[in-house]
Structure formats: structure tokens, C-alpha cells
Amino acid sequence: MHTIKHQKARSLYPTFDRKAPGADVSHYCPGCGHGTVHNLIAEAIDDLGIQDRTIFCSPVGCSVFAYYYFDVGNIQCAHGRAPAVASAIRRTHEEAIVISYQGDGDLAGIGMSQIVHAANRGENITVFFINNAIYGMTGGQMAPTTILGQNTVTTPAGRLAANEGFPVGVAEIINSLQAPVFVERVSLAGPVKVMKARMAIRKALRNQVEKKGFSLVEILSPCPVNWKMTAVESRRWLENNLEPVFPVGNLRDLPKGPFDQVDKKKARISDRKILEILGVGEEEVHTGTVRLKEEQNFKIAGFGGQGVLSTGILLANCAIAEGLKTTWLPSYGAEMRGGTANASINISHETIGSPIVSFPNALMVMNLPSLDAFEDTVRPGGAIYVNSSLAPRKVRREDVTAYHIPASDIANDLGGIQCASVILLTVYALVSGAITIETLQKVIPLAIKRKNLVDLNMRAIEVGIAWHRENCPKEEKTTEV
Amino acid sequence: MGQHLMKGNEAVIYGALLGGATHYFGYPITPASEIAHAAADLFPRCGKHFLQAECEVSSISMLYGAAAAGARVITGSSGPGLSLMAEGLSYLSGSELPSVVVDVQRAGPGLGYIWPEQSDYNFIVHGAGHGSHSGVVLAPNSAQEMCDFAYKAFELAERYRCTVFILSDAYIGQIMEPVELPRQIQTNPHKDWALYGDEGSRHNLLSSIYLKLEELEGHNLHLQAKYKRMETEIVDFEEVLTDDAEYLFVAYGISSRICHSAVGELRKKGVKAGMLRPKTLFPFPSVRLRQLAGQVKKMIVAELSNGQMVRDVLLAVQGVVPVDLYNWMGGRIPSTEEIVLRLQKDLAAG
Known part of the structure; x- marks a missing residue:
């Protein structure tokens, strides 16, 4: 036999001021199930000794005022969002007991996404779902759980499957997921059933204390006022009409969850270690103090996969190592032309304003479409570095300096076509003087993780130097090649 | 001093972690996805929480929960995601919970596209969501400021108990520039009003519902006075x-x-x-x-x-x-x- 305590639970406030200052009855309507469930939860909180640890997430609906009753930490949530709010609290305080208390519109209507995903993550929280098959606070409208034929103010002729669909079985939906440990549907239709509800509520909370995982109790609850019945009639109606649609009973009671809740704990990492992880105070590769002949507005373009973006990053890193200011911006929006990938790199002694290079003074093109797309944008007096293996035509402009380098062919001979762009970059470095070969050699091993690729790119630099030596006699550097 | 070449979208996460961020909740969206990528990599490695939410409605509700629990919490998104967050942003303001929200603006309306625009200005600056409310809106124009603004955002959010927006755009998110990282990690202070799941905070209530007209009016006047104060204290x-x-x-x-x-x-x-x-x-x-x-x-x-x-x-x-x-x-x-x-x-x- 269970003993029924008649004194008020300690975790309920001594008076219910929502009703009236000093009131000892709740603001809930006569015969409403909320009061019963509040008592059962409060009693369980008392018995488990978790009052101080409990954070109660109240919903939108009649029980929005749960914080007037529960003498625990309280937060009021947006309509349907309590399980997301509870999930975040769970992940903030490992020892807190987090309760999400929701009605049928809140949980099964507007908040269906939040409840399903919180359950699916197996959050170690407890959800109490009050299913009274109607919207209470807003005045008796249809709920997702309203049964077929049931009259509400928004289904005055009765809920019709063809128009409003079927009542939603929440316990069954949650039971279809892998993560929950406990799913039970109970009813408040009579004293024996209330005792079963009491057991389920305690179990669902105890599971959380024991860090087992996600528990949900669906409670079929009367709403006499909106059902337009007396309290006694409403209990009979609940038993005869709701219970056949929403069968009571335990759907799941696992001894432990499918994963260890400890997984969601975070190791304590010291500030010193965090600074190390983030690279704060790392030593800088500082080689040169290059004086630029002019600010570099550099554009590199080619097919995706030709290392266009990464070669641009390499150049920007070299510029930083030279003590220069730099920006890198990938092809984007209207800047993306000719179906090619491109990146804008600025290198300057001064603070750089616009990072967008519309009119480059140095253009590196890895293929023909890029040459076609950008040749005309180069500023008079600028330079174009052409991968002539894949852009076999000559530069047509006469007011720029062109370097036609069969970079892909040379790279192929070296054993890796991916280093073609570094050959071109080497020639650019030597011609422009914007970065030094020494810096390029220092930065490449830091920028490229794979050892064999580092070696390949180091050889690419040598080949680039050799090409420059053979093809760019000093006096020709300022004229057309 | 070390300079790190990084995207604006990455820099904002470095700034946040050094600023004492403890939680990241978010849903991926271009052109803000690198924020989630960097957070997914760095938050767990630094012993902090990262969770990809099922949608932006949930991620902003998670900010609401974590902020209520005293966390330093941040999310990143772009226009379509921000539209979904409007509900939560209003609740955050109503309950005066501090959080940091990064908006990497893209072109709209509707799905628009991932190119840059600055068309979320009205929405973010003049109160995202229902009710008379706002938050601090910081506007970075470099990767360095993405880091610096995230670094100082939590302190501002807590000082005013409001949302701090970092209103960026697709270019400032995607740009790579040298970033000098702050050299000290900020600590997340204890908040008297937050819920810690302990005896000391048991009587705290976080809510935006006010049943008496005078109380709700007073709450609104209090919020507006707070926003007014910002004008003399932090305009930059x-x-x-x-x-x-x-x-x-x-x-x-x-x-x-x-x-x-x-x-x-x-x-x-x-x-x-x-x-x-x-x-x-x-x-x-x-x-x-x-x-x-x-x-x-x-x-x-x-x-x-x-x-x-x-x-x-x-x-x-x-x-x-x-x-x-x-x-x-x-x-x-x-x-x-x-x-x-x-x-x-x-x-x-x-």
C-alpha cells in the first residue's frame, strides 16, 4: 500500500499567490489535472532530495505559471521550446535536475521539432507531457491530440481526419527513437491510475538523478472547463474516450541508456592549455623587411583543384612573414566570372582598404578561361603570369608584361601537377620582389602538412628560379617577354 | 607578436573562446558555416560545449537556456537563420539574458543567395522579433575586428544583460587577414540572477511575462532606459x-x-x-x-x-x-x- 501524504510538499510554495496573495488553492480550474501533477512532481522532488538542484522549464499554456508553485529554480520558455532550453541547461550544469513541463499544443504542435530532437539526443532531462486533448489557456481550440469527432472551438463540427488529420501519439513517436530510456503514458482518470502516474513520475526523475538519460511521461489529464463537463464527468470521459486512443502503459523502461551520459561532460582544460590550442603567443616566422616597389593587387585564377585558393593563402602568409599587411578574399558573387575559381590578394605597407581586386597589377592565370576572363582587367604596366601548359595562347595586351610558363608540364615532370602554381608563384616573387624566395622556403613547410608535398614544392621553387634565370634576363624584366 | 592568417568567420570563434565563451549552439548556413566549423573543432578541444542544433529556432532557444544557466554562449548564422531566431531573440531581450549572435549577412530576400548584402540592418538594429527591444550591434570590418568584437561581446552582453550582435557580411566572414589574438582569457563571472541548480540560485526566476500592466510598462521603460544609457557609454x-x-x-x-x-x-x-x-x-x-x-x-x-x-x-x-x-x-x-x-x-x- 502506498501512503498518501496530505501535507503540502516542501518544494511547493506555502501559498499559491497566482490565485491570490496567501491563497492555499491553485489558479487552475476545478477538476484540472495540472494541480494533481504538480503535487506528484513536488512530492517526488522532496523524496529524491533534489529541490535545490532542480531547474523547472515552464511552457506556454495554463502551466506557464508553474513558477508560482514550484519552489525551485525557474525559467519560462517560448512556446514549444522548453526541450531545447532544457538541453542547454543540461549542458551547462551537470548536477542540475532539469524538468521540461509541457502541454499538448506546446509539445506536440509548435514544439514537435524540439521534443523529438532533445529525445533523440538522449538528453538527461525529464519531460512531463500533459495531454488533455485541447488548448486550455487560449480557450478550447483543437490540439494535435484532440480525438476524432471531438468538438472544440476550432473544430465546432468535431475533428475530422480528412481535414485535421489524426490525433498524434506522442509516447509512440518518442518510443520510436533509439536514445530515450523511459517512456510511459499514464492517466488521471481515477485514484488507482493516479498512483501509477505517481510511480512513473518518480521513476522519470530518478532516472535523471542516476544520469540514465531521457525520460518522458505522457499524462492524460482532464480539462473540464474546455471539455464543457463537470469534474466527475471529465474523468469518465477521459477514461472512455481518450484512453482508447492513447493506451496507457509503459512503452520503454531500459536499465541504462544506449550511451554513457559522461560523454556530454567536458574535461577541464586549463587557460594555459587553451592559449596553446589557439596558438596565442606562437612565434612568428619573420624573415624579411621587404620594401615594396608598389602595393600589390594580386589576382590568381584557375580551375577548382589547381590550388588557386591555397596558393593565394601561401602568398598572404609569406607577406605576413615579410612584415607586410595583406588580405585574401576568395572569388565570390559578381567577382566570380568565367566559371573559374579566383582569389584576390593585396600586399601593402599601409592599412588595406578594399580587399577586392577588380583591377590587378599582378595576375596569375592557371588556365585559358581565366586568361580570357581577366586579361583586360590588368592595369597598364602590370604583369600577367600565365600557365602556358593550359593557356596556350599569348597575352594580347601590349601594355603589360607577360610571362608564359609551361608550369603544369614542368610540374608533371617533377612528379606532381599540383605544384604548378608554386612554380608560377616563384617567378612572381622574383619578378615583383614582393616576397623573397627565402620566405617562401620557410613558409611552405609550415603551410603544407604532408612531407612529400613539401619536398615537391621545394623542388618547384628551384625549377621556378631556374626558369626565371633562363627566361628573364635582367634588362628584359621591364619590357615585354 | 604572432599574427595568424585566418578568415573572419574563424577569427570570431578565436575571439569568443578567448573572451570566455563556454557554449556554442548553431545551425550551418552559408556564408557563416566556417563559424560552426571552427567552433566544432575548437570548443570541444578547449573543454567547451558545441552542439549543432536541429534548426535556428532551437539554437536560439539553447542560447536562452545556457544564458539563463550563467553560460557565455554564442551562435553564428545568416539572414534566413536570423529570421527563424526572431522569437528567441525577443525572449532573450524580455528576460534580459546575455548572449552573442553573429550575423554574416547574405543577399535576400527569401533564399536570395550567398553573396554579400547589408540588408539585415533594419531587422537586427531596430529590434529582431516582436516587442520594443534591441541589443548592442557591433559592426566589424576586418578579420581582426571579428576577433576583437567577439572578445569583448560577452562583457558587454553581461553589463547590459542584452544580446550583442556582431553584424558582419559575407565578405568580412570570408576574408582572410592577419589576426593578432588577445593574450588573456576572460573569466565568466558568477551572475546573481542566473540558475545554477543550487541552493543559492533556487529563488531565481527567468521570465518575460508580466501580468500587471504597470509591471510590463515598467519593464519596457527599464529596457528603453538601458538602451538609452548605451548611447552615452559605448557608442563607437x-x-x-x-x-x-x-x-x-x-x-x-x-x-x-x-x-x-x-x-x-x-x-x-x-x-x-x-x-x-x-x-x-x-x-x-x-x-x-x-x-x-x-x-x-x-x-x-x-x-x-x-x-x-x-x-x-x-x-x-x-x-x-x-x-x-x-x-x-x-x-x-x-x-x-x-x-x-x-x-x-x-x-x-x-
């Missing part, structure tokens, strides 16, 4: 050659970078151009603009929208000086040269 802006400027650009984010170059080019041509760049869009630098209105011949607001910030400028200068709008939409970005030519043309036309 950068001035470029304003001392003798006759033509003043007003721009933020990527637009301000282009205008900065345009000012340089115009000066070379003998045009006395200058720029005021708001670093805080809320509070807005209205007082300084009003002062400058008495000095310059014209203000030119350059923005990537239908003209949203321009209304705040017009309100600030109150007709004292003509205000022109140079604007672009749909992802179109002007070149420096375009802006220079346009102003020269306008001046020639008188």
Missing part, C-alpha cells in the same frame, strides 16, 4: 580624414573598406573626402554625425541594401546637410573606382 566609430572633410562617406562592414580606399583615391584627386564608420550600429553615432553635419557639404551613405542605415543618418543630421545614398543589392559589390567616379560625377553635376 572610426573617423577617416574627417578634420577637413567636405564629403563624408558613412559606411560599415565591407562597404567601409571600399569607401576607405575611395577616400584615398579622391584625396589624390584633390577631393576632400572623409569617412565615418560606425563600429556600433546600436547605439548609433548620431551625436557625432550631427556635429559633422555642420562641417561637411554632403554625406554619402554607402550600403549594400535598399537604404537602411541611411534612415538613421537622416534622423541624426535632421536636414542640416544633404545625404546621398549609394546602394547596391543582390550581391553586387562596387569597386573603389566606381565610387570615386560616381562622386566625381555628382560633384560635376553640382
Whole structure:
């Protein structure tokens, strides 16, 4: 036999001021199930000794005022969002007991996404779902759980499957997921059933204390006022009409969850270690103090996969190592032309304003479409570095300096076509003087993780130097090649 | 000192972690996804929480929960995601919970596309979501400021118990620049009002519902007084050659970078151009603009929208000086040269 305590639970406030200052009855309507469930939860909180640890997430609906009753930490949530709010609290305080208390519109209507995903993550929280098959606070409208034929103010002729669909079985939906440990549907239709509800509520909370995982109790609850019945009639109606649609009973009671809740704990990492992880105070590769002949507005373009973006990053890193200011911006929006990938790199002694290079003074093109797309944008007096293996035509402009380098062919001979762009970059470095070969050699091993690729790119630099030596006699550097 | 070449979207996460962030909740969206990528990598490695939420409605609700529990919590998104967050943003303001929200603006409306725009200005600056509310809005224009603003955002959010927005754009998110990282990690202070699941915080209630008219009115007045206070305490802006400027650009984010170059080019041509760049869009630098209105011949607001910030400028200068709008939409970005030519043309036309 269970003993029924008649004194008020300690975790309920001594008076219910929502009703009236000093009131000892709740603001809930006569015969409403909320009061019963509040008592059962409060009693369980008392018995488990978790009052101080409990954070109660109240919903939108009649029980929005749960914080007037529960003498625990309280937060009021947006309509349907309590399980997301509870999930975040769970992940903030490992020892807190987090309760999400929701009605049928809140949980099964507007908040269906939040409840399903919180359950699916197996959050170690407890959800109490009050299913009274109607919207209470807003005045008796249809709920997702309203049964077929049931009259509400928004289904005055009765809920019709063809128009409003079927009542939603929440316990069954949650039971279809892998993560929950406990799913039970109970009813408040009579004293024996209330005792079963009491057991389920305690179990669902105890599971959380024991860090087992996600528990949900669906409670079929009367709403006499909106059902337009007396309290006694409403209990009979609940038993005869709701219970056949929403069968009571335990759907799941696992001894432990499918994963260890400890997984969601975070190791304590010291500030010193965090600074190390983030690279704060790392030593800088500082080689040169290059004086630029002019600010570099550099554009590199080619097919995706030709290392266009990464070669641009390499150049920007070299510029930083030279003590220069730099920006890198990938092809984007209207800047993306000719179906090619491109990146804008600025290198300057001064603070750089616009990072967008519309009119480059140095253009590196890895293929023909890029040459076609950008040749005309180069500023008079600028330079174009052409991968002539894949852009076999000559530069047509006469007011720029062109370097036609069969970079892909040379790279192929070296054993890796991916280093073609570094050959071109080497020639650019030597011609422009914007970065030094020494810096390029220092930065490449830091920028490229794979050892064999580092070696390949180091050889690419040598080949680039050799090409420059053979093809760019000093006096020709300022004229057309 | 070490400089790290990184994207604006990455820098914001470095700044957040060094600023004491404990939680990241978010849903991926281009062009903000690198924020989630960096957070997914770095938060767990630093012993902090990262969770990809099922949608932005949930991620902002998770911010609400974590902030209520005393965490330093941040999310990143773009326009379509921010629209979904409107509900939660209103609740965060109503319950006065501190959080940090990064908006990497893309072109709209609807799905629009991933190109840059600055068309979330009205939505973010003038109160995202229902009710009379707002938050601090910081407007970075470099990867460095993405880091720096995230670094200081939590302290601001807690000082005013409000949301701090970092209103960025697709270019400032995607740009890579050298970033110098702050060298100290900020600590997350204990908050008297937060829920810690212990005896000391048991009587705390976080809610935005007020049943008595006088109480809700009082709450609203309290919020507005707080926003008003920000104007004198934290308004921030950068001035470029304003001392003798006759033509003043007003721009933020990527637009301000282009205008900065345009000012340089115009000066070379003998045009006395200058720029005021708001670093805080809320509070807005209205007082300084009003002062400058008495000095310059014209203000030119350059923005990537239908003209949203321009209304705040017009309100600030109150007709004292003509205000022109140079604007672009749909992802179109002007070149420096375009802006220079346009102003020269306008001046020639008188």
C-alpha cells in the first residue's frame, strides 16, 4: 500500500499567490489535472532530495505559471521550446535536475521539432507531457491530440481526419527513437491510475538523478472547463474516450541508456592549455623587411583543384612573414566570372582598404578561361603570369608584361601537377620582389602538412628560379617577354 | 607578436573562446558555416560545449537556456537563420539574458543567395522579433575586428544583460587577414540572477511575462532606459580624414573598406573626402554625425541594401546637410573606382 501524504510538499510554495496573495488553492480550474501533477512532481522532488538542484522549464499554456508553485529554480520558455532550453541547461550544469513541463499544443504542435530532437539526443532531462486533448489557456481550440469527432472551438463540427488529420501519439513517436530510456503514458482518470502516474513520475526523475538519460511521461489529464463537463464527468470521459486512443502503459523502461551520459561532460582544460590550442603567443616566422616597389593587387585564377585558393593563402602568409599587411578574399558573387575559381590578394605597407581586386597589377592565370576572363582587367604596366601548359595562347595586351610558363608540364615532370602554381608563384616573387624566395622556403613547410608535398614544392621553387634565370634576363624584366 | 592568417568567420570563434565563451549552439548556413566549423573543432578541444542544433529556432532557444544557466554562449548564422531566431531573440531581450549572435549577412530576400548584402540592418538594429527591444550591434570590418568584437561581446552582453550582435557580411566572414589574438582569457563571472541548480540560485526566476500592466510598462521603460544609457557609454566609430572633410562617406562592414580606399583615391584627386564608420550600429553615432553635419557639404551613405542605415543618418543630421545614398543589392559589390567616379560625377553635376 502506498501512503498518501496530505501535507503540502516542501518544494511547493506555502501559498499559491497566482490565485491570490496567501491563497492555499491553485489558479487552475476545478477538476484540472495540472494541480494533481504538480503535487506528484513536488512530492517526488522532496523524496529524491533534489529541490535545490532542480531547474523547472515552464511552457506556454495554463502551466506557464508553474513558477508560482514550484519552489525551485525557474525559467519560462517560448512556446514549444522548453526541450531545447532544457538541453542547454543540461549542458551547462551537470548536477542540475532539469524538468521540461509541457502541454499538448506546446509539445506536440509548435514544439514537435524540439521534443523529438532533445529525445533523440538522449538528453538527461525529464519531460512531463500533459495531454488533455485541447488548448486550455487560449480557450478550447483543437490540439494535435484532440480525438476524432471531438468538438472544440476550432473544430465546432468535431475533428475530422480528412481535414485535421489524426490525433498524434506522442509516447509512440518518442518510443520510436533509439536514445530515450523511459517512456510511459499514464492517466488521471481515477485514484488507482493516479498512483501509477505517481510511480512513473518518480521513476522519470530518478532516472535523471542516476544520469540514465531521457525520460518522458505522457499524462492524460482532464480539462473540464474546455471539455464543457463537470469534474466527475471529465474523468469518465477521459477514461472512455481518450484512453482508447492513447493506451496507457509503459512503452520503454531500459536499465541504462544506449550511451554513457559522461560523454556530454567536458574535461577541464586549463587557460594555459587553451592559449596553446589557439596558438596565442606562437612565434612568428619573420624573415624579411621587404620594401615594396608598389602595393600589390594580386589576382590568381584557375580551375577548382589547381590550388588557386591555397596558393593565394601561401602568398598572404609569406607577406605576413615579410612584415607586410595583406588580405585574401576568395572569388565570390559578381567577382566570380568565367566559371573559374579566383582569389584576390593585396600586399601593402599601409592599412588595406578594399580587399577586392577588380583591377590587378599582378595576375596569375592557371588556365585559358581565366586568361580570357581577366586579361583586360590588368592595369597598364602590370604583369600577367600565365600557365602556358593550359593557356596556350599569348597575352594580347601590349601594355603589360607577360610571362608564359609551361608550369603544369614542368610540374608533371617533377612528379606532381599540383605544384604548378608554386612554380608560377616563384617567378612572381622574383619578378615583383614582393616576397623573397627565402620566405617562401620557410613558409611552405609550415603551410603544407604532408612531407612529400613539401619536398615537391621545394623542388618547384628551384625549377621556378631556374626558369626565371633562363627566361628573364635582367634588362628584359621591364619590357615585354 | 604572432599574427595568424585566418578568415573572419574563424577569427570570431578565436575571439569568443578567448573572451570566455563556454557554449556554442548553431545551425550551418552559408556564408557563416566556417563559424560552426571552427567552433566544432575548437570548443570541444578547449573543454567547451558545441552542439549543432536541429534548426535556428532551437539554437536560439539553447542560447536562452545556457544564458539563463550563467553560460557565455554564442551562435553564428545568416539572414534566413536570423529570421527563424526572431522569437528567441525577443525572449532573450524580455528576460534580459546575455548572449552573442553573429550575423554574416547574405543577399535576400527569401533564399536570395550567398553573396554579400547589408540588408539585415533594419531587422537586427531596430529590434529582431516582436516587442520594443534591441541589443548592442557591433559592426566589424576586418578579420581582426571579428576577433576583437567577439572578445569583448560577452562583457558587454553581461553589463547590459542584452544580446550583442556582431553584424558582419559575407565578405568580412570570408576574408582572410592577419589576426593578432588577445593574450588573456576572460573569466565568466558568477551572475546573481542566473540558475545554477543550487541552493543559492533556487529563488531565481527567468521570465518575460508580466501580468500587471504597470509591471510590463515598467519593464519596457527599464529596457528603453538601458538602451538609452548605451548611447552615452559605448557608442563607437572610426573617423577617416574627417578634420577637413567636405564629403563624408558613412559606411560599415565591407562597404567601409571600399569607401576607405575611395577616400584615398579622391584625396589624390584633390577631393576632400572623409569617412565615418560606425563600429556600433546600436547605439548609433548620431551625436557625432550631427556635429559633422555642420562641417561637411554632403554625406554619402554607402550600403549594400535598399537604404537602411541611411534612415538613421537622416534622423541624426535632421536636414542640416544633404545625404546621398549609394546602394547596391543582390550581391553586387562596387569597386573603389566606381565610387570615386560616381562622386566625381555628382560633384560635376553640382
